[in-house]
Amino acid sequence: MAESRAEVSPGDEFVFTDEQQQLRAAVRKFCAERIDERAIRAVMESDPPYDPAVWTRLGTELGVLGLAVPESAGGAGGTLIDQAVAIEELGAALAPGPLVGTVYLAIPALVAASAPSNLLDSLADGTRTAAFAIGDVAAAPAGESWSLTGTVDGVIDAGAADLILVAADGPDGTALFAVDTDSAGVQRVPLTTLDPTRPQATVTLSDAPAQLIAGPEDADRVIAHALHVGSALLAVEQVGAAQHLLDLSVDYAKNRLQFGRPIGSFQAVKHKLADGLVAVEHARSTAYHAVWALAHGTDDPALAVSIAQAVCSAALTRVANDTIQVHGGIGFTWEHQAHLYYKRAYTNAALLGSAEDHRARVAELVLDAVTDTPGPRVATGKPR
Structure with a gap:
């Protein structure tokens, strides 16, 4: 995802390429057309509090959700700097959507863990969303899989997430797991938050089936x-x-x-x-x-x-x-x-x-x- 240190001189910092400037202009134009104040106020009253169609367009048409994801995993194969350029413009527009859960936390974790591409590509193209939870959760072996039990309060973007990455304590230490939210044993209770466009939920797991993403040695x-x-x-x-x-x-x-x-x-x-x-x-x-x-x-x-x-x-x-x-x-x-x-x-x-x-x-x-x-x-x- 990143260039090696040998390829970068101190003078390169804060210097944006022509492609990055074009990316900035494209995201700004998209936001002006699709994420204006009227659209933001409209989605604040909806459930989930964002427009899934606009979110998918961000992933497919602009490709800005997976800019730092390798091409082999369904992303754009860019750098974290590319991702940051796009995020700055989305921040300026006050863009609603599961940016924190999906783009800021889940995608970087999956990339760092060399997770299967089927998990990453659907997040990068905007067809699925994710959340990231760290709390008092226990993991237990369940045959060839795992089951998780515990409760995590205030999980950002969990209410509408299709996938939750959960840090849980197993027999050998803390590990990171992926849980599909439509699985049995997953309960999400929305919370009232100060910013309606940045929702949180309490996530309760009761023997919820989970996929191991990173074991104790890497978690x-x-x-x-x-x-x-x-x-x-x-x-x-x-x-x-x-x-x-x-x-x-x-x-x-x-x-x-x-x-x-x-x-x-x-x-x-x-x-x-x-x-x-x-x-x-x-x-x-x-x-x-x-x-x-x-x-x-x-x-x-x-x-x-x-x-x-x-x-x-x-x-x-x-x-x-x-x-x-x-x-x-x-x-x-x-x-x-x-x-x-x-x-x-x-x-x-x-x-x-x-x-x-x-x-x-x-x-x-x-x-x-x-x-x-x-x-x-x-x-x-x-x-x-």
Whole structure:
């Protein structure tokens, strides 16, 4: 999936190819035509809260769901950088759909585990969706297969998933399994969430049949890789959303008149917009550095993704708050799109570890002195 380190020089980081720029333009055009604000509000009232036809088109027509999946497994054979470029544009559009469960977590885990192509190709082309669950689940041999028993709360995208990857404790240690959600012994209870376009569910498994994906010797590596990729892609999504909100605020400040002058001419508004620009550019640098580190091995992935999540979560929540302030009264209303991005900002900030969690993780990784107390849970996919 990634080029070797020898093929990459430090100057290559943050340099996008012509193909990647064309990919960005294509995804942006698709979102403008198919995932506008009206479409987002419509799917928020539907079950599942996304348009399966649009999701399938993202997988087949654009091929952006499996950009980092090898061609032999039904993907586009691109890099994680290609995937991140597409995700940034989907984040800017506030695209609904099981991105976290399928693209951010499940697909990277399956690729890292060299899973059978029949599992990957249906996720890459958008005909099936997935979720990723880590919790108190026990695995037991069941003939040539396995059965899983346990409950995991707050599993992102589990309500509409066709497949759930579950980390479970077996006789020899933790392993990763695939569970079809239409199997006996699988129960999913939807939860009420802050962001209706990013649903969660409680998953209960009762002797549910499961397929082994990664045994105890590989599971830790596979799970860690999935969580690192998921955190990096979530950071890129946050950058896309923050950039959209900043552009929205700048445009409004140029055109909204008060006392006969554009509000953008007032110092207080100028300062908010300037601070927002600094926050977005800082976030973009950390997010894409994490992506490059994962793709090319140029940095410690755990450190890079925690820096990215700490910075990007804080940046998006700040810009979301300032967007509402700049827009004044209309920004507080449900009818304005700032409200939708505000909910997404605070939901994303808690999905794979809060900014505080990741800052603590960075401290653990870079400081010589390590405290005796265990660090906070980071990027586990569990609710706080």
